[in-house]
Amino acid sequence: MHHFHQLKATKVSKETNDCIHIGFEIPDHLKHEFSFKQGQYINVRFVFGEEDLRRSYSIINAPSEDNPELEILVKHLDQGKVSTYLNQELKEGDLVEIMAPSGHFYTHYHVSNEKTYIGLAAGSGISPVLSNIKEALYQEPKSSAYLFFSNRSFVDIIFKKEIDELVEKFDGRLKVIFLVSREKHFEDELFEGRISAEKLDLLFQRFTDIPVQESTYFICGPSEMIKGISDYLKKEKKVPSLQIMYEYYAAPDEEGNAEMSEEFKAIPNLESMVTLIIDDDEYSFHLNSKKNSILDQALAEKLPVPFACKGGVCCTCKAQVMEGEVFMDKNFALTEDEVARGFVLTCQCHPTTNVVMLNYDV
Ligand code: FES
Structure with a gap:
């Protein structure tokens, strides 16, 4: 469910001096998967040598526009490898790895509303x-x-x-x-x-x-x-x-390093057996609660976990706790309702019980 697809860039145009406007063609067989709601974003992936870099970009279009397309704006950041590539190298016809839209920065509209x-x-x-x-x-x-x-x-x-x-x-x-x-x-x-x-x-x-x-x-x-x-x-x-x-x-700077927070320091120091369900497969590994986040350890174990920002912002690494408990430090993405239903951002999670099971497929 969190797979990247290769989409062709059909429009690459300068919007301002430091922003590029990019449109993608959605092939017929992906039209359903790539249908989107207003305010959602896509994750893109680029592999530069050993680095697997992922970034999230909001969709500009509104679903109710005539012929809504899938377009994004990318601002060039001086130290940003992906934004530099997209602003300076990308050409029309190039293929880009993109994940289906996600996010919930929207409200529901109704024709009778007067707001x-x-x-x-x-x-x-x-x-x-x-x-x-x-x-x-x-x-x-x-x-x-x-x-x-x-x-x-x-x-x-x-x-x-x-x-x-x-x-x-x-x-x-x-x-x-x-x-x-x-x-x-x-x-x-x-x-x-x-x-x-x-x-x-x-x-x-x-x-x-x-x-x-x-x-x-x-x-x-x-x-x-x-x-x-x-x-x-x-x-x-x-x-x-x-x-x-x-x-x-981006994550607010003042929130600081997750591993240094007082709440993180207060969690118990224990060894946990963490099991992840990803695309119907189960993967397990040992993790000390004070060490890596669950996502970082899963990546170190070369597991196919979804992620993008690693900063608690994009929600791509969302999973639901099925067993045990975890400590989640930053959260700029999940709603209160999702947290109440046991959803967590695995890039921000550390196990706090000896056994933890998380499901990415929900
Ligand atoms: S990877 Fe973006 S919130 Fe975890």
Whole structure:
């Protein structure tokens, strides 16, 4: 169920100076497996020599668009081997290993809804936010949306042309405010700077028609932005948590090293027999609770475990605890409901009982 497929890149175009826009062709026999929901992502894999590198990229498209394709945006990171390859080497016609879409950065839409959706995005965080906003506007003719989108400068605004076309297409139902953090805004200095709790407070004072407490929020950007804004919405504006959705694209730095956390230090030091169920096969190995994560040990044992970020963000390594108990350090991906049902991120897990069984097939 977590297999990579080779898909052909059919569109490779520069979006901005440091972002590439890539589209993939989905062959007929994979159409069902690659159907997606708004806000989901795909994992890509590249093997460079001995290194097996995996990255997650959000899908830009909305399922209800005419002829929805599978497209992603990849921002070039200076030290990023995969993003450098995709930005500088990938050509149309090349094959890329891709896993079927996953993730749950979305809400459910209904034609009778009359809601307000608010997208808060910074830089390449626009992809899953835009996908959700588009889907809401397509599926709910009586709903409207605001998009607050910050970039370094006007030339760096990602998807500017598409966003302008959407504003026209949805005729008054989509309002977009571009913010720039490293140059003057020609309209209003309120639109200068990054999106923060303080900035959002000022924006709400300006856009008084936004029903702040009743709106549904989609947030994607740097971790401090997500944390600051979601705390502000929950605590200051009393927005119910279920109306605030956010997607991290990297683990928050301040969370630090999992192996150094006080909670990790407090777990018992024991030897465990860990059994993993992967694609109906069972694999077992011994693991000390204070050593590797379960995922790292499984990789060391060369087991076919699914993974991507290894940072508790992407959810690719999700499994369900069938027997025993584990300690999970970071979790930026699983919902409260999933945790209550025994799902864990194996890249963040250490056994805390002598016998542990996890199932990746659920
Ligand atoms: S590999 Fe991404 S959450 Fe574990």
